[in-house]
Amino acid sequence: MFYGFLSQLAASAATAVQTGTEEVSSATEEVTKSVEEIVEQVKTDPATFFDGVLKWLQSIAGNLVSAALIICIGFWVSKKIVKIIKKGMVRAKNDYTVITFIGSVVNIILKFIIIISALAVLGVDITSILTAFGAAMVAIGLALQNSLSNIASGVLIILNKPFKSGDILEFQGMTGTVVKIDLFNTHMKTYDNREIIVPNSIMTGDSVINCTSQDKRRVDLKFSISYDDDIIKVKGLLYTLIANYDLVMKDPEPAVYVGSHADSAIIMEVKLWTQPENYWKVYYYMMENVKLLFDKEGITIPFNQIVVHNASEEEKDINN
Numbered sequence: 207m208f209y210g211f212l213s214q215l216a217a218s219a220a221t222a223v224q225t226g227t228e229e230v231s232s233a234t235e236e237v238t239k240s241v242e243e244i245v246e247q248v249k250t251d252p253a254t255f256f257d258g259v260l261k262w263l264q265s266i267a268g269n270l271v272s273a274a275l276i277i278c279i280g281f282w283v284s285k286k287i288v289k290i291i292k293k294g295m296v297r298a299k300n301d302y303t304v305i306t307f308i309g310s311v312v313n314i315i316l317k318f319i320i321i322i323s324a325l326a327v328l329g330v331d332i333t334s335i336l337t338a339f340g341a342a343m344v345a346i347g348l349a350l351q352n353s354l355s356n357i358a359s360g361v362l363i364i365l366n367k368p369f370k371s372g373d374i375l376e377f378q379g380m381t382g383t384v385v386k387i388d389l390f391n392t393h394m395k396t397y398d399n400r401e402i403i404v405p406n407s408i409m410t411g412d413s414v415i416n417c418t419s420q421d422k423r424r425v426d427l428k429f430s431i432s433y434d435d436d437i438i439k440v441k442g443l444l445y446t447l448i449a450n451y452d453l454v455m456k457d458p459e460p461a462v463y464v465g466s467h468a469d470s471a472i473i474m475e476v477k478l479w480t481q482p483e484n485y486w487k488v489y490y491y492m493m494e495n496v497k498l499l500f501d502k503e504g505i506t507i508p509f510n511q512i513v514v515h516n517a518s519e520e521e522k523d524i525n526n
Contacts, residue, residue: 280320359406
C-alpha cells in the first residue's frame with residue numbers, strides 16, 4: 207500500500223509533464239486527492255495502514271542495508287571526487303568562482319545519482335521518480351523564469367569569463383570593480399565605495415566594456431595652446447614631462463601630435479600607455495603637471511572669448 211501510494215504520487219506528478227503546462231493544476235489536484243485518501247485511511251483504519259507499511263518495510267529489509275551502504279560509501283566517494291576536481295582546477299589557476307561553481311554542480315549531480323541508485327535497490331520505479339522530478343522542474347521553471355534566466359547567464363559568465371573578480375567594468379554609464387559573481391547577480395564596487403548589484407541576465411544582454419582585460423591601457427589627453435606658441439617647444443616639453451614619470455610605459459612609445467586647429471587654439475593630443483591599474487594616476491599626473499609646466503615656460507592655454515560690439519557706439523563712429 208505504501209509503495210502504491212508513492213507510485214500513484216509519481217504518476218500524478220508525471221501527468222504535469224505529459225499534458226503540458228495547462229494541466230499542471232489538474233495533476234496537482236490528483237496528488238492532493240491521493241494524500242487526502244491516505245490521511246483519511248490513517249484516521250479511520252490506522253492499524254491496516256501501518257500494517258501495510260510494516261509489511262512493505264519487511265519485504266525490503268535486505269535491500270535497506272544495501273541502499274544505506276550505497277549512500278554512505280557513495281557520499282564519501284563523491285566528496286573525494288569533488289576535492290580532487292577542485293585541487294586540479296586550483297593547480298590550473300582557474301578563477302575561484304569557477305572552482306566553487308563547478309565543485310557545487312559536480313557534488314549535486316553525484317549525490318543525485320547515488321540517491322537514485324539507492325532507490326533502485328529498494329525496488330522503487332526510477333522512471334516514475336525521474337518523471338516526477340521533471341514535472342517539478344517544469345512547475346519551478348514557470349514560477350522562476352527570471353531567476354532561471356539569471357542563473358543561466360551566471361553560468362555563461364563563469365564559464366566564458368568575459369570578466370572576473372577584480373576587473374573594472376563600464377556598463378550603462380556606471381564604472382566599478384567586480385567584487386563577486388554569483389549565480390544570480392554580479393556585484394561591483396564604485397570608486398566612491400558604493401555597491402552596484404546587477405542581475406546576470408542584464409550583464410549578458412547588454413554591452414560591457416572591460417577596462418582591465420588587457421595588460422595595458424592607453425591614456426588619451428588633449429591640451430590647448432595659443433596659435434602664437436612654438437609647437438616644437440611644446441612637444442619637447444610634453445615628451446620631457448612624460449619621460450620623467452615611471453608609470454608611463456616606454457613600449458609602446460608615447461606620442462604627441464597636433465590634433466586639430468580649433469577656433470581659438472591649437473589642440474595638442476597626447477597618447478600614453480600604462481598598466482590598467484595606473485590609468486587614473488597617469489591621467490591626473492598629466493592634467494596637473496602640464497598646467498604647472500605651461501605656466502613655468504610661458505605657454506598660453508587659451509580659453510573661449512566673446513567680443514561684444516556696441517551697435518550705438520559703432521553708428522556714432524560711422525556718422526562722425
